[in-house]
Every structure is written in C-alpha cells, then in structure tokens.
Amino acid sequence: MxxxxxxxxxxxxxxxxxxxxxxxxxxxxxxxxxxxxxxxxxxxxxxxxxxxxxxxxxxxxxxxxxxxxxxxxxxxxxxxxxxxxxxxxxxxxxxxxxxxxxxTATRRFTVPGVEEFAFPVAEFEHAERLKYALSNLDADAMITVVGGGFTGLETAGELAEQGRRVRLVCSGAAGPTLTERARRATHERLSSLQVEILENARVTRVGPDGLALDDGTVLESAITVWTAGFGxxxxxxxxxxxxxxxxxxxxxxxxxxxxxxxxxxxxxxxxxxxxxxxxxxxxxxxxxxxxxxxxxxxxxxxxxxxxxxxxNGVGVSLGRRSSVIQFHERDDTPKDQVHAGRIAAAVKDLGLKxxxxxxxxxxxxxxxxxxxxxxxxxxxxxxxxxxxxxxxxxxxxxxxxx
Ligand SMILES: Cc1cc2nc3c(=O)[nH]c(=O)nc-3n(C[C@H](O)[C@H](O)[C@H](O)COP(=O)(O)OP(=O)(O)OC[C@H]3O[C@@H](n4cnc5c(N)ncnc54)[C@H](O)[C@@H]3O)c2cc1C
Structure with missing residues (x-):
C-alpha cells in the first residue's frame, strides 16, 4: 500500500x-x-x-x-x-x-519623509520603482544614497559608475563592519567615481527635492535612496x-x-x-x-x-569594474586580508553566479x-x-x- x-x-x-x-x-x-x-x-x-x-x-x-x-x-x-x-x-x-x-527594508521608518519620498532597494518592486524614477531623471541630477552598509555602498558605486552624480550619507563610517584596509579601498574606489561621502551625518528629514541633516544642513537631492536598516x-x-x-x-x-x-x-x-x-x-x-x-x-x-x-568573507561590488573583498574566519570574524579591483569584481560576480x-x-x-x-x-x-x-x-x- x-x-x-x-x-x-x-x-x-x-x-x-x-x-x-x-x-x-x-x-x-x-x-x-x-x-x-x-x-x-x-x-x-x-x-x-x-x-x-x-x-x-x-x-x-x-x-x-x-x-x-x-x-x-x-x-x-x-x-x-x-x-x-x-x-x-x-x-x-x-x-x-x-x-x-x-x-526587507526596515519596517519602521522613523525619519519623517522617508516613507513618502525615499526609494528603498530591498525588494524587487522597490528596485522597479527606483529604475523608473532614474529613467526620468536628468543625467546631472544629484542622487543621495543614505546608509553606509553594504547595500548603500553597492548602490552608490553602481549609480556613480553609470556617470550619475552621487552623494553617500552615513550615520557613522562608510562600511562600518569593514576592516580599516577594506574601508580605505572602498573609499578610494568611491572617490575615484566622484562619490561625495558624508560620514557621521544623521538624516533628520527627507523631502521630494532634498534632505536635512542633524547639524542643520539642507542638501538638494533629486532622488534619495534609503538603504539604512533592514527588517x-x-x-x-x-x-x-x-x-x-x-x-x-x-x-x-x-x-x-x-x-x-x-x-x-x-x-x-x-x-x-x-x-x-x-x-x-x-x-x-x-x-x-x-x-x-x-x-x-x-x-x-x-x-x-x-x-x-x-x-569565507564579504564582497562589496562598487560598480561592475571593481569590488572590495574582505576575507573572514569561518566564524565571520574579519581577517586583515583584502583584495580590491577588477579581479575582485570578477570573483564577486562569480560568487553571485x-x-x-x-x-x-x-x-x-x-x-x-x-x-x-x-x-x-x-x-x-x-x-x-x-x-x-x-x-x-x-x-x-x-x-x-x-
Ligand atoms: C541590493 C542588495 C544587495 C545584496 N547583495 C548581497 C551580496 O552581495 N551578498 C550577500 O551574501 N547578500 C547580499 N544581499 C542580501 C541577500 O540578498 C539576502 O540576505 C538574501 O536574499 C536572503 O535570502 P532569503 O532566502 O533568506 O530571503 P529572500 O531572498 O529575501 O527571499 C524571501 C522570499 O520570501 C518572499 N516572502 C516574503 N513574505 C512572504 C509571505 N508572507 N508569503 C510568501 N512569500 C513571502 C519574498 O517575497 C521573497 O521572494 C543583498 C541584498 C540587497 C537588497
């Protein structure tokens, strides 16, 4: 039976x-x-x-x-x-x-205006919405990416490599979980792509054309991409x-x-x-x-x-032509071993494939x-x-x- x-x-x-x-x-x-x-x-x-x-x-x-x-x-x-x-x-x-x-993106957006005006990139529909907004954006319009975690770094790198004007705003360091060497390599690559990096800057409000920081600075921004926090x-x-x-x-x-x-x-x-x-x-x-x-x-x-x-490690792609790979112990503790550049980009891409x-x-x-x-x-x-x-x-x- x-x-x-x-x-x-x-x-x-x-x-x-x-x-x-x-x-x-x-x-x-x-x-x-x-x-x-x-x-x-x-x-x-x-x-x-x-x-x-x-x-x-x-x-x-x-x-x-x-x-x-x-x-x-x-x-x-x-x-x-x-x-x-x-x-x-x-x-x-x-x-x-x-x-x-x-x-997904954090479930509780505590910063006013994020829900209405910012673009998360955590789900397919978010990315679709961002893609559409980008298709209607002037080539030289400023895009702000908020969040210094891997998603923020990768999004900033990808946009900048396409010739977009990009600013990265991080509440602490850009890449806080990276080692000193990996962070340096990440900064170098993003700077070579003309990404403006603002560290230790907390966003207090997002609007349709810009955002405000906790020190009172108001920044113009045609699109604000929100990668801070996961839920x-x-x-x-x-x-x-x-x-x-x-x-x-x-x-x-x-x-x-x-x-x-x-x-x-x-x-x-x-x-x-x-x-x-x-x-x-x-x-x-x-x-x-x-x-x-x-x-x-x-x-x-x-x-x-x-x-x-x-x-085995972390791979942060910064556009298609460069990545930073930081090697880790099996228990996820970072080693002081970093590779950056084109070969690292190929290795990162191979990992995703x-x-x-x-x-x-x-x-x-x-x-x-x-x-x-x-x-x-x-x-x-x-x-x-x-x-x-x-x-x-x-x-x-x-x-x-x-
Ligand atoms: C932009 C970006 C870049 C990233 N890059 C990397 C990277 O380079 N390397 C890396 O290791 N990680 C990366 N991550 C993280 C990685 O994508 C996630 O950790 C991974 O997808 C988690 O896999 P999962 O199977 O747990 O969940 P998911 O891949 O999120 O899949 C969950 C599925 O469940 C579905 N679902 C949710 N709720 C319900 C429900 N109620 N009923 C039915 N279905 C439901 C969702 O729609 C989704 O299809 C990245 C994430 C983002 C957003």
Whole structure:
C-alpha cells in the first residue's frame, strides 16, 4: 500500500526557501509559496535599478521536480491545524513548514519623509520603482544614497559608475563592519567615481527635492535612496510564534521553532538560539539546506543535526569594474586580508553566479550542494527543544495527512 507523501510548505521562494525545497523534493511533496512568479536575485537589485541586470530567475529551472510553486502570499500560520492562510483567500495544510520569508527594508521608518519620498532597494518592486524614477531623471541630477552598509555602498558605486552624480550619507563610517584596509579601498574606489561621502551625518528629514541633516544642513537631492536598516516580515510574530526583537523566528540550533517542532526557519528570517548569523545570500543557502536536512531527519525518525557552516568573507561590488573583498574566519570574524579591483569584481560576480548555480544543481540532484563547516559557536545555544513528536515515522505522518 502506498502512503501519501509528507507535505512540506515552504513560505518564501528566495535563496533559502528554493534550495530547501529542492533538497526536500525527492522525499516530500513540496509547495513553495511566493508572491511573484519569478525568482528574485536580491543580491542584484541595485543592478536592476540601474539597468545592467534583470535580477530575476526562472523557477522552472530553479525548482526541482517534485517542488511546485504557488504564487500567493501567506498571511497567517495556524500551528494547531497546521494550516497556512493565503492572501487569495485559500488555505494549504502541511506536515512540516519551512519559514523562509527573508528580509526587507526596515519596517519602521522613523525619519519623517522617508516613507513618502525615499526609494528603498530591498525588494524587487522597490528596485522597479527606483529604475523608473532614474529613467526620468536628468543625467546631472544629484542622487543621495543614505546608509553606509553594504547595500548603500553597492548602490552608490553602481549609480556613480553609470556617470550619475552621487552623494553617500552615513550615520557613522562608510562600511562600518569593514576592516580599516577594506574601508580605505572602498573609499578610494568611491572617490575615484566622484562619490561625495558624508560620514557621521544623521538624516533628520527627507523631502521630494532634498534632505536635512542633524547639524542643520539642507542638501538638494533629486532622488534619495534609503538603504539604512533592514527588517523582516511580521508573519511569524503575527501568527503567535516566539521571535527576536526584529521579528526573526526563534529556533534551536536545528533551526526548529522553539514553539513548534513542525516549523523550521531558514535564511534572513531565522534567529537560531537568538544569535542569528549575518543576513546574506552566503548564509541563506547553507541555512536553507540545514532546514531541509532537519525535516529529512524528522521524516526518517532520526535526530536532526545542529547548524554547522562557516563564512569565507564579504564582497562589496562598487560598480561592475571593481569590488572590495574582505576575507573572514569561518566564524565571520574579519581577517586583515583584502583584495580590491577588477579581479575582485570578477570573483564577486562569480560568487553571485555560483549561488544561482547552487540552486540549479540542488534542483537536478538533491543532496549534492555542500558548504564549509566549523563556523558556528553560539554563546547562548538554545538546548535542543524537547519536541514530543519529533520522531514520527513517515507512516504516522501519512496517516495524519489523509
Ligand atoms: C541590493 C542588495 C544587495 C545584496 N547583495 C548581497 C551580496 O552581495 N551578498 C550577500 O551574501 N547578500 C547580499 N544581499 C542580501 C541577500 O540578498 C539576502 O540576505 C538574501 O536574499 C536572503 O535570502 P532569503 O532566502 O533568506 O530571503 P529572500 O531572498 O529575501 O527571499 C524571501 C522570499 O520570501 C518572499 N516572502 C516574503 N513574505 C512572504 C509571505 N508572507 N508569503 C510568501 N512569500 C513571502 C519574498 O517575497 C521573497 O521572494 C543583498 C541584498 C540587497 C537588497
């Protein structure tokens, strides 16, 4: 007698959700819920805005056989009935849920005028809106990029390389998490592109034609791009799950929700042990695979393994012709080793292509993609939660499924 397959719902078809769906696709009936019919390469959104990359992907190539896409948005998770409510009005049921909704621009813009007048670049629709605004902008109009994190640096570099007049406003340093050497290389490149860099300058107001700083300076700006601060979707919190202050799902080291052993998190929206890894594509892929492995272990009745992967560095692209690469220890501590320039740009670009190739490879041969290990040493690891139904067999699950 054949048993129905275990049903896994993946909420969010980004890097983490897609790779998790692929790893699971041979052992489970997987449905990926995502609001768009195409994959978004968020790592390329600043490029999409300036028009030198499509920043998209085709799910028909990226999702393996056995994983289907449902174009919709999850509005609520009901753990008691293992049901996900959808914006379209429907519902879907699961045996296991992978929570992979990613991140977005900060959810609380505290600076007046940002919501109305500034342009974030965190989601596809943001980049589309910025692209349209740029297409109607005079070539010599001033563009201000607010935020000295990687997204701000990359956006400023991309715009400036296209000949735009760009100013970068940072509340602290430009590239605060970079080492001294990497910061110097970043400054040199941005300065060579004529980017005006204002550090330790806090924006107090944004308007349609400019912005004001905390020292009273008023700056003219035709477009203000806002990259300061990231947030995560509210879905976990509004569905009653324990989250960290940002709204990331709190999990143990197997990425299992501390409230519910059927809910496993991956990517930017996961907070294992309340000690989340850096929000990055570089971590979303190993987290997605680890989340899938946790589900596979549970299906097999085995004990899931703790999260174990290592970083290798940070690559900041500053236009197409130059990048700064800072090497890191596996635990994400920066080393004093930096490469900058054209070769670094090629390596950075190769890294982004490799991420897409990793999704495709896992779609074709689930289980094939691996990552360096040995980087995770959380100081406050949540002991593996006593999950009463952790070791249920496929048969038991199937009975509950029908
Ligand atoms: C401009 C820019 C440049 C970047 N460059 C780099 C880089 O060079 N290197 C790097 O490592 N990282 C980079 N990042 C960060 C990286 O893109 C993210 O860390 C990564 O995308 C996280 O992957 P994820 O799978 O967790 O989430 P995402 O890629 O954000 O995917 C989440 C998916 O879930 C969907 N979703 C959200 N809510 C719901 C819902 N309720 N129902 C259904 N679906 C939902 C979203 O629409 C999205 O499709 C960059 C980010 C930006 C914005």
């Amino acid at each position: 054949s048993h129905p397959r275990t049903r896994v719902i993946v909420i969010g078809g980004g890097y983490a959700g897609t790779v998790a769906a692929n790893r699971l696709s041979r052992r489970a009936a997987v449905t990926v819920i995502n609001p768009r019919p195409h994959f978004v390469q968020r790592t390329r959104l600043h490029q999409y805005a300036v028009g030198n990359h499509h920043a998209s992907g085709d799910y028909r190539k990226l999702l393996g056989k056995g994983a289907e896409l449902l174009v919709d948005t999850a509005t609520r998770i009901e753990p008691d009935t293992r049901t996900v409510h959808l914006e379209s009005g429907g519902t879907v049921e699961y045996d296991y849920l992978i929570y992979a909704v990613g991140s 995560v979707p509210e879905l976990a919190r509004s569905s009653g799950f324990s989250t960290d202050t940002l709204g990331r799902l709190l999990t143990d080291e197997t990425l299992t929700s501390i409230d519910d052993d059927r809910v496993i998190a991956a990517g930017d929206c996961a907070a294992p042990s309340g000690d989340p890894v850096r929000m990055a594509c570089q971590s979303a892929l190993p987290l997605g695979l680890a989340a899938a492995d946790t589900v596979l272990s549970r299906i097999a009745g085995d004990e899931p393994a703790d999260l174990d992967f290592g970083f 490799a991420a897409m190739a990793g999704l495709r490879m896992e779609a074709l041969r689930p289980g094939i993609v691996g990552f360096p290990r040995g980087g995770r040493h959380p100081s406050n690891a949540v002991a593996r939660t006593e999950h009463p139904s952790a070791a249920v067999s496929t048969e038991q699950l199937s009975e509950r499924s029908v």
